[in-house]
Amino acid sequence: MEKLKIIINTLEKLFPDAKTSLKFKSSFQLLIATILSAQTTDEMVNKITEKLFKRFKTPSDFASAKLEEIEKYIKSVNFYRNKARNIKKLSEMIVKEYDNKIPDSMEKLIKLPGVARKTANVVLSQAFGKAEGIVVDTHVKRVSNRLGLTKNNDPEKIEKDLMKIVPKEKWISFPFRLILFGRNICKAKNPNCKNCPLNSICPSKNKLNENN
DNA sequence: CTCCCGATAT
DNA sequence: ATATCAGGAG
Numbered sequence: 001m002e003k004l005k006i007i008i009n010t011l012e013k014l015f016p017d018a019k020t021s022l023k024f025k026s027s028f029q030l031l032i033a034t035i036l037s038a039q040t041t042d043e044m045v046n047k048i049t050e051k052l053f054k055r056f057k058t059p060s061d062f063a064s065a066k067l068e069e070i071e072k073y074i075k076s077v078n079f080y081r082n083k084a085r086n087i088k089k090l091s092e093m094i095v096k097e098y099d100n101k102i103p104d105s106m107e108k109l110i111k112l113p114g115v116a117r118k119t120a121n122v123v124l125s126q127a128f129g130k131a132e133g134i135v136v137d138t139h140v141k142r143v144s145n146r147l148g149l150t151k152n153n154d155p156e157k158i159e160k161d162l163m164k165i166v167p168k169e170k171w172i173s174f175p176f177r178l179i180l181f182g183r184n185i186c187k188a189k190n191p192n193c194k195n196c197p198l199n200s201i202c203p204s205k206n207k208l209n210e211n212n
Numbered sequence: 213c214t215c216c217c218g219a220t221a222t
Numbered sequence: 223a224t225a226t227c228a229g230g231a232g
Contacts, residue, residue, distance in 0.1 A: 039216090039217085039218095040219090041220095044218085044220090075218080077217095077218070078216080078218055078219085079216045079217055079218085080216095081216075081217080082215095
């Protein structure tokens with residue numbers, strides 16, 4: 001698989017310091033921000049987290065708050081009722097079961113309500129520098145399929161496929177480069193194949209019958 | 213496979 | 223008015 005090295009090297013040069021675009025000052029803040037970012041742009045989340053984290057500084061602050069007040073602070077993001085409920089419940093769990101510390105393992109993180117592998121991988125990699133898996137969001141999913149890195153559609157299967165072929169020292173940076181690549185070039189609609197640095201090795205180049 | 217469910221661009 | 227954005231739970 002020589003193509004993989006081309007992809008990795010090209011994206012590395014294109015996006016040298018790829019990381020989450022969510023603003024956070026602690027693992028707890030990143031966990032909350034990542035939960036809020038589900039089906040919502042990072043920009044939208046960043047708009048509300050400043051005020052949110054000024055009011056709620058610790059898991060206890062969320063745990064003791066009225067659900068309605070949390071909702072009030074986050075109601076400009078999608079699915080705010082579910083997210084408010086998850087954040088409150090998860091904060092209670094962190095206070096009672098995890099001694100106020102954010103768990104730093106996949107196993108424990110995905111037990112928290114509203115947290116599955118994507119959210120857990122973001123927190124593990126961006127807050128703890130740990131690579132238990134690879135972040136697979138909608139961009140990683142789409143771009144991985146287009147580039148032929150996987151044939152699967154299920155995010156968990158895609159993650160396993162990527163873990164088999166991507167060197168472990170790239171597990172943290174690679175998906176965030178893929179995300180930037182997906183947002184800027186390999187967009188869902190009208191991907192910019194013409195100016196794509198990977199078009200020569202892309203199996204989907206002529207299959208994306210878009211008007212570019 | 214359905215439900216959750218707002219902001220912004222067009 | 224409608225498309226686009228872009229995860230998790232039951």
